[in-house]
Amino acid sequence: MKIKKFFADSLWKPWDGIIIGVLVLFSLLPLVIFSVYQKTNLAERTQAVLRVDGEEIERFDLAEGQDSYTYTYEDPDGDYNLIEISGERIRVKEASCRDQVCVRRGWIEETGDTIVCLPHKMVIEIV
Template sequence: MKLRALIKQSRMKPFDLVIILLLILLSFLPLVIFGYQQGQVAANENETLAVLRVNGKELKTFDLSDTKKTYTYKYVDEDGDYNLIEVSDGKIRVKDTNCGDLICVRRGWISKKGESIVCLPHKLVIDIQSSAGGDDGELIY
């Protein structure tokens, strides 16, 4: 009874209430759409690769989709500089290095597409990329 009294007092027509309810329901539409897209992205995150580049040249690709494998890879250049790279549980990091600043070691684990680890003294870059490709553009070094 109070709803009818409220409608009469506010001079609303019954169809106005239907429009208001419809607009409230439509306000949740972006949440549904973006939630669906995030679910699609999460499904594709299982297919990630880590690419090791030194001086812009691709040296090695690590498959991060196998989360049960744990291993290390040691990159050594001709000057004796090294980076010890560890892959574990779908993540990758630089575990040890002989560069002076150790910023690449302090960066820690990375696992999401677009993240990177950079060791400037050794000119080493590790990027996470999707193995399925995409429309993200081309990386230029």
């Protein structure tokens, strides 16, 4: 009896609680969808793409437990970038450019991270 009296005296109606509950569940739906999406993307193979002047030169697989190795990119002018790949991360270890911004960038390992060397028109991006 008290519940009926509460709904009769207030602005709340019996269906208001159900509607609010459904809206709360729908507000949590993006959280569930994006967490499932991230888990499926992490299962895919991660790669780093080396592009020079917009043209893809090389792809490097980034996998946990992989041995460390280096790759040297040298352009026709004799300029070079020494790229180091170690497990799931990559960096420019050494470069012949004056500003050394690409070397100071350090290791990258997250999807979407980039290393840019403007003097050599080189971009490394993790995809």
